[in-house]
Amino acid sequence: MSREPRTPEARASGLGLVIPEAAAPLANYLPTVRTGNLLFVSGQLPLRDGVLMARGKLGEAVDLASGQAAAAQCFLNVLGQVRAALGSLADVRRVVRLGGFIAAVPSFTDLALVMNGASDLAAAIFGDAGRHARSTVGVPVLPADAPVEVEALFEIGAD
Amino acid sequence: MSREPRTPEARASGLGLVIPEAAAPLANYLPTVRTGNLLFVSGQLPLRDGVLMARGKLGEAVDLASGQAAAAQCFLNVLGQVRAALGSLADVRRVVRLGGFIAAVPSFTDLALVMNGASDLAAAIFGDAGRHARSTVGVPVLPADAPVEVEALFEIGAD
Amino acid sequence: MSREPRTPEARASGLGLVIPEAAAPLANYLPTVRTGNLLFVSGQLPLRDGVLMARGKLGEAVDLASGQAAAAQCFLNVLGQVRAALGSLADVRRVVRLGGFIAAVPSFTDLALVMNGASDLAAAIFGDAGRHARSTVGVPVLPADAPVEVEALFEIGAD
Numbered sequence: 001m002s003r004e005p006r007t008p009e010a011r012a013s014g015l016g017l018v019i020p021e022a023a024a025p026l027a028n029y030l031p032t033v034r035t036g037n038l039l040f041v042s043g044q045l046p047l048r049d050g051v052l053m054a055r056g057k058l059g060e061a062v063d064l065a066s067g068q069a070a071a072a073q074c075f076l077n078v079l080g081q082v083r084a085a086l087g088s089l090a091d092v093r094r095v096v097r098l099g100g101f102i103a104a105v106p107s108f109t110d111l112a113l114v115m116n117g118a119s120d121l122a123a124a125i126f127g128d129a130g131r132h133a134r135s136t137v138g139v140p141v142l143p144a145d146a147p148v149e150v151e152a153l154f155e156i157g158a159d
Numbered sequence: 160m161s162r163e164p165r166t167p168e169a170r171a172s173g174l175g176l177v178i179p180e181a182a183a184p185l186a187n188y189l190p191t192v193r194t195g196n197l198l199f200v201s202g203q204l205p206l207r208d209g210v211l212m213a214r215g216k217l218g219e220a221v222d223l224a225s226g227q228a229a230a231a232q233c234f235l236n237v238l239g240q241v242r243a244a245l246g247s248l249a250d251v252r253r254v255v256r257l258g259g260f261i262a263a264v265p266s267f268t269d270l271a272l273v274m275n276g277a278s279d280l281a282a283a284i285f286g287d288a289g290r291h292a293r294s295t296v297g298v299p300v301l302p303a304d305a306p307v308e309v310e311a312l313f314e315i316g317a318d
Numbered sequence: 319m320s321r322e323p324r325t326p327e328a329r330a331s332g333l334g335l336v337i338p339e340a341a342a343p344l345a346n347y348l349p350t351v352r353t354g355n356l357l358f359v360s361g362q363l364p365l366r367d368g369v370l371m372a373r374g375k376l377g378e379a380v381d382l383a384s385g386q387a388a389a390a391q392c393f394l395n396v397l398g399q400v401r402a403a404l405g406s407l408a409d410v411r412r413v414v415r416l417g418g419f420i421a422a423v424p425s426f427t428d429l430a431l432v433m434n435g436a437s438d439l440a441a442a443i444f445g446d447a448g449r450h451a452r453s454t455v456g457v458p459v460l461p462a463d464a465p466v467e468v469e470a471l472f473e474i475g476a477d
Contacts, residue, residue, distance in 0.1 A: 133360040
């Protein structure tokens with residue numbers, strides 16, 4: 001009898017996390033598009049119940065811990081979009097790639113630590129299937145003055 | 160008898176838009192690469208007849224309307240590259256993803272509105288097949304001091 | 319009898335270049351992920367023997383030639399990751415896409431010239447198979463204050 005929760009949803013729940021309802025896009029685009037076995041997820045902001053968890057830039061109004069929490073929330077919102085697209089997370093074969101955009105002042109170089117908020121959560125929820133390729137970069141500003149934006153690419157089960 | 164123009168080219172023409180001749184890359188790379196049913200399009204700048212429509216940053220030298228027009232022109236240039244690669248736009252199955260890079264000062268947060276210039280045009284030209292995943296971020300500077308750069312991924316008909 | 323070296327490794331060697339051992343990721347993610355015939359490579363920094371070749375921004379502490387050398391080193395590190403994933407570079411069918419992130423002050427617009435350090439090397443090592451789609455953008459800051467980060471997508475031989 002395994003004590004390891006079997007589904008990604010159960011693992012998230014075991015961490016005390018709630019995968020949110022999918023937020024509507026801010027503009028004229030789709031939250032996800034599937035092509036073949038790939039599911040592209042639009043850049044997600046750290047919205048919680050429709051409100052940004054933090055605003056501003058790392059190295060200025062937003063500290064490291066808040067940035068990491070924002071990155072984790074972005075990834076939860078990614079999962080909300082995946083669940084809305086597929087009905088559940090059961091068909092996720094793996095997280096292929098995350099792109100992390102961190103709003104930061106030019107002197108803030110701990111960008112990788114911020115993005116770990118998303119990457120660590122991916123591994124916690126999906127196990128080995130959650131380990132992904134990643135690019136993390138600083139940006140001067142994000143939509144709505146969000147501190148973090150995370151885009152994602154998933155491999156999903158065949159039709 | 161449908162009054163809806165049937166081809167993307169006809170829809171663009173009906174909007175008074177011209178899909179331009181493909182511009183040569185600024186350096187040692189290709190404007191498009193196909194792998195399987197995916198066509199990757201290199202980041203396009205808002206060139207029109209070989210000249211940038213605007214230079215500088217949103218929130219500084221470039222206002223919102225000019226930024227939106229620049230984003231639309233970037234998408235037209237994307238289509239010019241797709242047409243050059245495929246011979247026409249008839250084999251486009253859908254726009255999968257757009258990446259929007261907006262040169263902006265750190266206080267300019269209306270990045271999504273700028274990128275809508277590209278996204279709205281994609282929907283107008285391709286209908287439902289034009290609705291795409293998208294990531295939009297601010298950047299401090301783009302090649303040649305362009306205000307907007309748009310990269311794209313298309314799903315195209317099988318060989 | 320051809321005088322053209324046949325393998326990418328031999329071409330690199332002919333250029334006096336060494337494809338390095340793969341560096342460990344800076345955090346909780348993987349250097350590469352394969353899905354189907356696509357190999358996604360995480361953003362690579364210009365590390366050489368574990369040390370950044372340069373730190374800081376183009377237009378400030380880093381000049382054009384140093385930026386180009388850094389971009390070339392990023393691409394060599396990309397190849398180190400590909401070789402570690404596949405055992406050799408023999409199964410590379412082509413370089414599909416490079417993403418270039420250049421840490422730059424807002425007045426530095428020669429971003430494409432910097433990224434050519436990576437693109438020119440791809441063509442030199444892989445020939446026509448090295449010509450790729452590309453997006454190049456400026457960013458205010460990169461992890462560890464690196465001046466350049468290059469991510470990559472390869473098409474590889476079937477299983």
